[in-house]
Amino acid sequence: MDYLSWKTIARVFIGFMVIFASSYSDGFTDPRDVFAVNSLYASLGYPLLPGWVPNGGDPCLEAWQGIECVNSNITGLILNGANLGGVLGDNLGFFSSIMIINLSNNRIGGGIPSSLPLTIRNLFLSGNQFVGSIPSSLSTLGQLTDVSLNSNLLTGDIPDAFQTLPSLINMDLSDNNLTGQLPPSLGNLSAMASLHMQNNKLVGVLNVLQDLPALIDLNIENNLFSGPIPERLLTIPNFKKDGNPFNTTVMDPPILPPPPAASVSDLPPPPASSGAPPSRKAPPPPVAKGPSSSARSGSAEAKGFWTTKKVVFIGVVALFVIIALGLAVFMLCCNTKKHKSDGISKMPGGYNKGTTEKPMIRENAVEQKNVIDKVNKEAAEHSKNEHKINIKTGGMSNQKDDVDMGSKRTGMISTNREEHEIDMLGMDMNRIPPVAKSLNLPPSVRSFTIASLQQYTNSFSQESFIGQGMLGSVYRAELPDGKVLAVKKFNSEALIHHKDDQFFQLVSSVYKLRHANVVELVGYCAEHGQKLLIYDYCSNGTVYDALHSDSENNKRLSWNARVRISLGAARALEYLHEVCQPPVVHRNFKSANILLDDEISVHVSDCGLAPLLSSGSVSQLPEQLSTKGYNAPEFEWGTYTHQSDVFSFGVVMLELLTGRKAYDRLRPRGEQFLARWAIPQLHDFDALSKMVDPSLVGAYPAKSLSRYADIISLCVQAEPEFRPPMSEIVQNLVHLIQRESLNKKSYED
Numbered sequence: 001m002d003y004l005s006w007k008t009i010a011r012v013f014i015g016f017m018v019i020f021a022s023s024y025s026d027g028f029t030d031p032r033d034v035f036a037v038n039s040l041y042a043s044l045g046y047p048l049l050p051g052w053v054p055n056g057g058d059p060c061l062e063a064w065q066g067i068e069c070v071n072s073n074i075t076g077l078i079l080n081g082a083n084l085g086g087v088l089g090d091n092l093g094f095f096s097s098i099m100i101i102n103l104s105n106n107r108i109g110g111g112i113p114s115s116l117p118l119t120i121r122n123l124f125l126s127g128n129q130f131v132g133s134i135p136s137s138l139s140t141l142g143q144l145t146d147v148s149l150n151s152n153l154l155t156g157d158i159p160d161a162f163q164t165l166p167s168l169i170n171m172d173l174s175d176n177n178l179t180g181q182l183p184p185s186l187g188n189l190s191a192m193a194s195l196h197m198q199n200n201k202l203v204g205v206l207n208v209l210q211d212l213p214a215l216i217d218l219n220i221e222n223n224l225f226s227g228p229i230p231e232r233l234l235t236i237p238n239f240k241k242d243g244n245p246f247n248t249t250v251m252d253p254p255i256l257p258p259p260p261a262a263s264v265s266d267l268p269p270p271p272a273s274s275g276a277p278p279s280r281k282a283p284p285p286p287v288a289k290g291p292s293s294s295a296r297s298g299s300a301e302a303k304g305f306w307t308t309k310k311v312v313f314i315g316v317v318a319l320f321v322i323i324a325l326g327l328a329v330f331m332l333c334c335n336t337k338k339h340k341s342d343g344i345s346k347m348p349g350g351y352n353k354g355t356t357e358k359p360m361i362r363e364n365a366v367e368q369k370n371v372i373d374k375v376n377k378e379a380a381e382h383s384k385n386e387h388k389i390n391i392k393t394g395g396m397s398n399q400k401d402d403v404d405m406g407s408k409r410t411g412m413i414s415t416n417r418e419e420h421e422i423d424m425l426g427m428d429m430n431r432i433p434p435v436a437k438s439l440n441l442p443p444s445v446r447s448f449t450i451a452s453l454q455q456y457t458n459s460f461s462q463e464s465f466i467g468q469g470m471l472g473s474v475y476r477a478e479l480p481d482g483k484v485l486a487v488k489k490f491n492s493e494a495l496i497h498h499k500d501d502q503f504f505q506l507v508s509s510v511y512k513l514r515h516a517n518v519v520e521l522v523g524y525c526a527e528h529g530q531k532l533l534i535y536d537y538c539s540n541g542t543v544y545d546a547l548h549s550d551s552e553n554n555k556r557l558s559w560n561a562r563v564r565i566s567l568g569a570a571r572a573l574e575y576l577h578e579v580c581q582p583p584v585v586h587r588n589f590k591s592a593n594i595l596l597d598d599e600i601s602v603h604v605s606d607c608g609l610a611p612l613l614s615s616g617s618v619s620q621l622p623e624q625l626s627t628k629g630y631n632a633p634e635f636e637w638g639t640y641t642h643q644s645d646v647f648s649f650g651v652v653m654l655e656l657l658t659g660r661k662a663y664d665r666l667r668p669r670g671e672q673f674l675a676r677w678a679i680p681q682l683h684d685f686d687a688l689s690k691m692v693d694p695s696l697v698g699a700y701p702a703k704s705l706s707r708y709a710d711i712i713s714l715c716v717q718a719e720p721e722f723r724p725p726m727s728e729i730v731q732n733l734v735h736l737i738q739r740e741s742l743n744k745k746s747y748e749d
């Protein structure tokens with residue numbers, strides 16, 4: 001207690017110091033953020049991080065690696081897979097506005113600090129070496145939407161800290177050493193869609209999870225949970241439960257004798273939660289099955305064995321007879337319904353596998369149908385016919401697919417067409433095709449049904465259409481929870497040379513690309529011969545639109561915005577080329593693939609899709625959709641490397657400098673290819689000032705312009721090996737921004 005109050009006093013004191021320091025600071029970044037980031041840097045042991053300094057500094061203005069800012073506030077700290085060690089320290093709570101912390105896949109140890117920033121939305125700390133328990137201060141993070149603490153060394157109970165986290169959608173606590181029962185407050189997580197707790201040592205029953213309305217992805221595999229499994233959980237589209245000592249036989253009425261007093265489902269959860277005092281211990285379950293029940297009854301038996309031995313003996317004989325009778329009845333059933341039970345016995349499943357599950361699965365199917373119906377009632381009512389028509393447009397082969405997929409999702413044998421059609425009306429069912437499973441798609445990648453995407457895109461309507469690319473069309477999809485996604489629907493030719501397993505391989509590798517400046521893949525759809533990728537939606541169009549469309553948008557890009565966009569895009573390529581293993585060549589880098597969000601932050605699209613471009617399947621596409629104007633000279637000889645991406649990046653910088661298109665057939669012959677026209681003029685200052693985008697109306701610092709042109713010259717050199725690596729370009733752009741900020745000139749909007 002004393003310790004706590006001293007700790008509190010110390011924190012208040014530090015707070016005063018920060019505020020005091022801020023009055024003397026003339027930096028741009030909020031002093032609280034500078035303090036928090038300096039403290040973190042010390043706790044991590046001052047690793048080599050570009051831009052970072054041990055004391056003070058200006059993380060936002062100086063664009064420190066991994067720091068994201070909006071105006072003068074740090075909003076993101078993204079240093080996943082950066083080989084960081086050390087600990088997190090106690091001052092993360094000083095960040096004033098941070099929304100995302102991604103420090104996954106490092107070697108950070110120590111405990112997860114109890115002082116966490118109240119503004120945090122995404123907390124990603126997976127794949128580290130964190131020890132100790134999950135702090136109960138999680139309860140104070142009211143804006144939290146995603147938290148991943150998986151693959152650490154966490155121990156202890158999951159804290160009862162979820163009463164007031166209404167926005168929490170995804171939580172991953174898997175692969176730790178967590179123990180104890182699920183805390184009651186988990187039942188309050190009304191928005192929770194994906195919950196992973198597999199590979200821990202959690203005990204007790206799952207009842208607290210049964211009323212989570214949004215849960216579609218639950219993994220509790222390899223724990224010590226006991227049964228029975230609440231029926232509602234069995235309707236969850238992606239529910240993984242193997243490797244737990246469930247006792248599900250009570251859910252199989254035809255086989256079990258009627259429970260004499262209380263069924264197992266009425267039993268209290270394991271001993272710790274039993275309210276019965278030891279002297280009045282609850283009677284042992286009628287049939288002692290499995291380790292947990294025998295453990296519960298163990299001491300009572302030891303006490304009264306000699307006085308009740310006859311009763312026990314008779315009981316054992318009776319039990320034996322009942323089991324033998326049950327087996328005989330069951331075998332009879334098997335013989336008479338062989339054609340059905342054959343399929344069921346092949347069903348995968350750990351402790352739930354076996355004959356006793358047959359009736360339960362049927363109940364599950366009916367229940368699942370009901371729940372899906374309920375969830376989609378509205379959509380189903382007005383669009384059922386339309387969906388049926390759309391589903392059938394897949395052709396004759398679909399009938400077989402329908403049957404197969406229905407059985408794959410639920411693990412049941414279903415030949416009932418009507419039932420399957422209702423399934424197809426389901427929302428995102430997270431139905432993972434077997435080939436996808438065998439390729440080990442990350443569990444969090446979402447599998448969408450065509451039906452759900454039709455619903456979200458208004459049947460891929462014209463109003464939802466965003467744009468056409470080389471490989472297909474992109475649509476805006478609005479999910480029932482209001483989230484907006486972008487759906488890329490491939491042309492049939494785009495994937496003609498790609499078998500299913502290659503597509504899933506592609507999904508798996510694209511999904512792994514996680515960087516603040518790379519558009520995130522959310523999921524995929526592979527049904528009825530259709531292939532779609534589902535991405536985060538970027539609301540502010542592309543750099544191409546901003547520069548070249550006739551709307552007012554192009555007036556909005558100030559010189560500073562153009563330089564910042566260049567830096568964001570450069571960082572995306574740096575990540576692909578120099579952080580990803582194996583390195584990823586973009587192969588289609590152009591201004592139309594640089595998307596902008598509300599804050600004009602950059603998200604590069606189509607990362608990881610190069611295998612589709614090299615297949616040769618897109619060679620027939622119209623000129624305006626090609627990469628004409630961006631290609632490096634070596635492309636003519638059929639060579640494309642990461643250095644070719646650097647050239648294309650230089651062309652995008654030229655676009656930003658001049659406001660001209662990379663290729664514009666409406667211009668005079670010598671000016672149609674921007675690179676050919678501009679490169680010879682880059683070192684002539686007079687020519688340069690004539691090349692600048694007229695829409696900037698002179699609002700740019702001359703020095704900055706010529707430095708920017710120098711960076712372009714490095715990128716667009718004819719010899720690929722002379723072009724610098726992207727990390728060097730990033731550094732050059734950072735220095736350019738730093739120098740500008742020193743001059744204190746602002747060309748902001």
Ligand SMILES: Nc1ncnc2c1ncn2[C@@H]1O[C@H](COP(=O)(O)OP(=O)(O)OP(=O)(O)O)[C@@H](O)[C@H]1O
Pocket residue numbers: 466467468469470471472473474486488519535536537538539541542588592593595605606625626
């Ligand atoms: N995640 C997204 N969020 C918002 N809009 C997007 C998203 N992805 C793509 N778009 C829009 O859809 C259009 C088509 O995208 P797509 O990537 O298919 O083609 P492209 O980038 O124009 O050309 P290419 O196929 O050569 O990459 C883009 O120009 C962009 O306007």
